[in-house]
Amino acid sequence: MPSSSQRFDLSGKVAIITGASKGIGEAIARGLAEHGASVVVSSRSQPAVESVAASLRAAGYEATAVACHVGDEGQLEQLVAATVAQYGGVDILINNAATNPVFGPLETMDGAVFDKVMNVNVRACFLLANRCKPLMEKRGGGSIINIASVEGIKPSPMMGVYSVSKAALIMLTQSQAREWGAAGIRSNAICPGLIQTKFSSALWQNEAILNHFVGQLPAGRMAQPEEMVGLAVYLASAASSYSTGGVFTADGGHLIAG
Template identity: 60%
Template sequence: MSITKRFDLKGKVAVITGSSKGIGKSIARGLAEQGAKVVISSRKQEAVDQVAETFQKDGLEAIGISCHIGDTSQCKELIAKTQAHFGRLDILVNNAAINPYYGPLEGSDGAVFDKIMNVNVKAPWLLSNLALPAMKAQNSGSIINIASVEGLHPGFGLGLYSMTKAALIMMTKNQAKEWGRYGIRSNAICPGLIKTKFSESLWSNEKLAKGYEQMVPLGRMAEPDEMAGLVMLLASEAGSYMTGGAYAADGGYLISG
């Protein structure tokens, strides 16, 4: 099989959480352009329908299914509706996340801790478990968990967020170890600072942004589209022997300073 064909995702079905904007939307478009049937998902039905319609106008196959991933019943519905509509599930991208607190570890409270853990760790765990039966029956599947360089290297002010991403990376490794026998691969992607609405509080700070750009070898922040290529590799047969990895896409952040 040629390398070009190994990137082909025709016939595959992908669910991408948090895909009405930012990194998730870029990932969803990349998967769809490679031939996958994609499920656009975020909290508001209007938002996911708008993205799905835009994709459809471009000749891509997509539907929108709203899901608040912090709600167990909605997670179950997302996976059930995907299978009911497409008849299978091949790729799960756990992208949706929150960061409701910026500051020292001791400055947060139990409610904030529970909220960020519920969305950033419990939801990907639950969605992966819900996807498992379909992938197991097919003897194939790719789970891609969007973590962060903050899960590999601690920084100031993002302690709780870093903890969730470190947990997500370890969950990835355990999924790979336990589910490889079923033909299921699990990998994590660890982005650096990306210019999205989610991280606006960081890159809109001129002093912080300038310091970051001077520090990283590539000398700039990333755009959302720059994460899609790595997902294409991990989702397709081109990455068929890749599992249990945590891959940084950070402009060299981890090797700087």
């Protein structure tokens, strides 16, 4: 029986991380690599992901950069093919790439905004997981981690379409867990709260909005991307072998705040 520390070891595992050129995705890629995984760092810009992969290799870790716009189904196929060509398969999938192009009331959103958000935040995760599933089965199982949001559980004003997409991603996670458990594939969702990233800059760069959010949090502050890594390593590793269909929050107490 492996020790508790050994159960977090990801040596020999191959992980794809989307949206990994910065923020939460980059932090998770680094965390998985530090625990022994070979990581495929993916985002829309090849120079951006190559920079991340190069910094990981310079630190002695195994990393490959593959550009991919997750809203393009053909590029998703190429991402998986490149991973298989480089490493022979996939064990871990981190669906982290997301978009939220507009803040505003639901009634001001049009169909184009809705379609864009759902395409990137839900459809891409669905398609990429479906392509990874048979590869995981061949390797005896795997772990899918969908980066959702507390917005998918408790919506905030002006973020309605984004909240809808993250609620759908949580249900996709639970459906994957239900249907793919027999194949040894686990699927779990991480729901971050307010994290200081470029993605959320419209919130935290506005002092009034930031003070409003932080003032209600039991933790009394927003988080850094690195604070999401512990959950990701746990869910990617054998330490979480009995965890599937879970919705794990890391929100500074947002869901219990008034």
